[in-house]
Amino acid sequence: MIATAQLRVFRHFFKLARRDISVRKGRAILTVFGITVGIATLVSLMSIGLGMREQISTELNELLGVGLLVQGSATIDIPQAIVAEVLKVPQVDDAYPVILLIGQTNGQPSVLLGIPPGKVENYLTGLTLKEGRTLSPDDRDAIVVQDSFAERNGIKVGETVSMDLTVGGRKKFKVVGTFEMAMSLTGVMGNLGIAAGNLEGVQQTLDRAGFVSSVVVRVGDRSKVDMVEEQLTAMFPGARITKEEEILRQINRIMDIINGVLLTMASISLLIAGLSVMNTIMMVVRERTREIGVLKSIGAKRWNVLALFLSEAGLLSLAGGVAGCILGVVGTYAIKELVRGFIPITLVVIVSPQVLAAAMVVAVSIGILAGLQPSWRGASIRPIEALRYE
Amino acid sequence: MSEYAVELQNVNKVYRLSPGVEVHALRGVDLAVGKGDFISIMGPSGSGKTTLLNIIGTMDRPTAGRVKIDGVDVTDMNEGELADFRCIKMGYLFQFFNLISTLDAVENVKLPMILSGRYTEREADQRAGELLELVSLKETVWRNRPVQMSGGERQRVALARALANEPALIIMDEPTGALDTVTGANVMKLAQMLNEFSGQTFIVVSHNPLVARVAKKVYYIRDGKLYENPPESLMKFESELSSLEKRALFVNQLRLLKESLLMLEKRLESGDVSRDSYAATKLKIMNQLERIKTGVESSQGVVASN
Numbered sequence: 001m002i003a004t005a006q007l008r009v010f011r012h013f014f015k016l017a018r019r020d021i022s023v024r025k026g027r028a029i030l031t032v033f034g035i036t037v038g039i040a041t042l043v044s045l046m047s048i049g050l051g052m053r054e055q056i057s058t059e060l061n062e063l064l065g066v067g068l069l070v071q072g073s074a075t076i077d078i079p080q081a082i083v084a085e086v087l088k089v090p091q092v093d094d095a096y097p098v099i100l101l102i103g104q105t106n107g108q109p110s111v112l113l114g115i116p117p118g119k120v121e122n123y124l125t126g127l128t129l130k131e132g133r134t135l136s137p138d139d140r141d142a143i144v145v146q147d148s149f150a151e152r153n154g155i156k157v158g159e160t161v162s163m164d165l166t167v168g169g170r171k172k173f174k175v176v177g178t179f180e181m182a183m184s185l186t187g188v189m190g191n192l193g194i195a196a197g198n199l200e201g202v203q204q205t206l207d208r209a210g211f212v213s214s215v216v217v218r219v220g221d222r223s224k225v226d227m228v229e230e231q232l233t234a235m236f237p238g239a240r241i242t243k244e245e246e247i248l249r250q251i252n253r254i255m256d257i258i259n260g261v262l263l264t265m266a267s268i269s270l271l272i273a274g275l276s277v278m279n280t281i282m283m284v285v286r287e288r289t290r291e292i293g294v295l296k297s298i299g300a301k302r303w304n305v306l307a308l309f310l311s312e313a314g315l316l317s318l319a320g321g322v323a324g325c326i327l328g329v330v331g332t333y334a335i336k337e338l339v340r341g342f343i344p345i346t347l348v349v350i351v352s353p354q355v356l357a358a359a360m361v362v363a364v365s366i367g368i369l370a371g372l373q374p375s376w377r378g379a380s381i382r383p384i385e386a387l388r389y390e
Numbered sequence: 391m392s393e394y395a396v397e398l399q400n401v402n403k404v405y406r407l408s409p410g411v412e413v414h415a416l417r418g419v420d421l422a423v424g425k426g427d428f429i430s431i432m433g434p435s436g437s438g439k440t441t442l443l444n445i446i447g448t449m450d451r452p453t454a455g456r457v458k459i460d461g462v463d464v465t466d467m468n469e470g471e472l473a474d475f476r477c478i479k480m481g482y483l484f485q486f487f488n489l490i491s492t493l494d495a496v497e498n499v500k501l502p503m504i505l506s507g508r509y510t511e512r513e514a515d516q517r518a519g520e521l522l523e524l525v526s527l528k529e530t531v532w533r534n535r536p537v538q539m540s541g542g543e544r545q546r547v548a549l550a551r552a553l554a555n556e557p558a559l560i561i562m563d564e565p566t567g568a569l570d571t572v573t574g575a576n577v578m579k580l581a582q583m584l585n586e587f588s589g590q591t592f593i594v595v596s597h598n599p600l601v602a603r604v605a606k607k608v609y610y611i612r613d614g615k616l617y618e619n620p621p622e623s624l625m626k627f628e629s630e631l632s633s634l635e636k637r638a639l640f641v642n643q644l645r646l647l648k649e650s651l652l653m654l655e656k657r658l659e660s661g662d663v664s665r666d667s668y669a670a671t672k673l674k675i676m677n678q679l680e681r682i683k684t685g686v687e688s689s690q691g692v693v694a695s696n
Binding site for chain 2: 005006008009012016019020023290291293294295296297298299300301302304382383384387
């Protein structure tokens with residue numbers, strides 16, 4: 001009975017709050033706009049941040065598969081024969097040797113990849129041949145180059161290109177094909193420009209027959225990765241074994257920093273939103289000081305008045321939250337389109353319900369927290385002082 | 391149960407404006423208002439009327455003394471208890487109506503009922519209608535907000551609101567102050583009828599002689615003291631001025647006279663006036679100065695003795 005009576009009181013004070021907002025539409029709209037901008041920023045940044053993280057981890061997954069990378073301590077010092085040993089480990093699905101060398105072509109950095117011809121597509125995901133042919137096991141000095149590499153150096157299929165390599169010095173290769181790669185995190189390497197040759201040929205050219213720089217290990221079952229790592233460590237105590245997960249973790253750490261920066265930016269706009277709510281409630285309290293006195297004279301208690309102003313702060317921030325979520329989603333896709341217009345990257349964005357729900361919680365909490373201090377002050381004014389207020 | 395609606399015992403109120411500066415708004419006020427009485431309190435501005443009304447209305451606390459309303463000692467109640475007490479026992483009527491601007495007439499009248507927790511929404515709606523009929527507010531304006539109503543209509547709504555929880559005591563602060571004579575008379579007539587038919591106690595503060603005529607008993611307040619008969623000094627010209635205002639007036643006159651004396655001396659030095667006429671004028675000014683100085687002292691004496 002008492003509960004329903006209190007509920008009735010609250011309903012009436014909530015109505016008062018709603019009326020308050022409707023008689024001061026201009027101010028309400030400005031306040032809501034402040035929160036909208038803050039929340040929209042938050043939603044956009046979080047959606048893009050989440051998208052980036054997701055994109056990077058899927059591409060890394062594609063790139064590395066589920067697996068490990070066995071590397072030596074220096075360049076090209078792993079005996080190729082260990083591949084056969086690695087393949088004997090029961091959980092290993094596939095293992096193949098590669099040589100990865102940084103070099104320069106016409107003063108521009110590039111990457112030379114030596115790889116068994118059958119594994120090129122396994123290693124370079126999203127590869128499609130544009131011109132010429134693919135690698136064959138008989139190739140010696142033949143290479144296929146990434147289109148960006150060919151373009152940058154003005155090379156056509158059939159021509160010869162020389163690379164200055166960190167091992168073996170300047171070497172000449174014959175370009176037999178060009179390929180293009182889906183824009184991805186292969187990125188770092190991809191941007192440098194990849195030239196891929198038959199592993200055996202590269203080994204001969206570099207005079208490192210029988211040695212490779214790393215062994216790519218594919219493990220089909222993700223849960224077995226740790227087990228395989230342990231076995232490989234026992235088998236090759238001197239080798240550096242990198243798990244794909246570790247790479248992901250490192251990337252994630254970088255992503256966390258980026259997200260932190262983005263969230264800081266969003267926090268600043270949210271702070272401003274909070275201040276605008278605070279300012280509005282301060283003004284409302286000032287304007288309605290006399291009415292606080294009247295309400296108290298007819299029996300309203302402090303918490304009734306507090307509920308009145310907090311309802312107002314809550315309503316404004318709720319409206320700001322909803323508008324902010326809508327604007328945030330629209331903005332996210334707008335940014336995606338905008339980015340596509342400038343650079344050939346498809347930004348992956350993830351608008352998750354969790355982000356929207358979090359944004360709503362943030363909006364309402366900020367509104368109520370910011371409204372708390374002025375509301376409390378208003379609710380604590382003594383009735384006689386309130387009535388005397390001009 | 392007490393037979394009194396209001397009992398004040400030796401109520402004092404001191405405002406501390408700044409360290410060392412104190413204003414004694416009420417000095418040892420004793421008052422007993424019987425149930426069903428209709429009293430009026432008259433007095434010049436700054437005399438302590440509003441302070442007295444606020445203390446009776448439980449909106450303010452006395453510095454010393456006890457306050458009993460409807461037999462309940464409210465002196466030591468906390469804010470929450472006072473709010474509940476006001477809600478059920480008190481009805482207020484203010485000079486400037488003090489309706490909630492965003493609520494219509496019915497909603498304004500309903501609010502105290504909802505706050506009391508004694509009425510459901512429907513009961514409150516129905517009773518609000520009855521009360522608005524009682525104060526003869528045209529049904530066409532029931533759904534109007536205060537800005538869409540005339541002063542008289544607003545005061546009727548305020549009266550209906552004051553009556554909402556059938557309070558034992560209705561307190562009116564200059565209820566006709568913002569109304570024209572006829573509307574003011576109507577509101578007072580209504581108050582008189584309510585007092586007679588429902589036996590509610592009314593306490594009115596007003597300058598308006600018409601209000602005093604409606605009241606069954608008139609009290610006078612001056613410099614924080616309550617009198618049952620108008621004090622002698624109230625009948626004089628300065629009666630409308632408080633002692634402080636009077637003193638300020640004297641001080642002003644004093645300064646003016648001192649300045650004329652200085653001017654006179656300058657004119658004598660420059661040869662504008664003869665020595666004889668200077669002497670005659672100076673004597674006149676000095677006499678007047680003397681009279682005012684005595685006046686200032688006596689008005690200070692009032693402050694000190696009170």
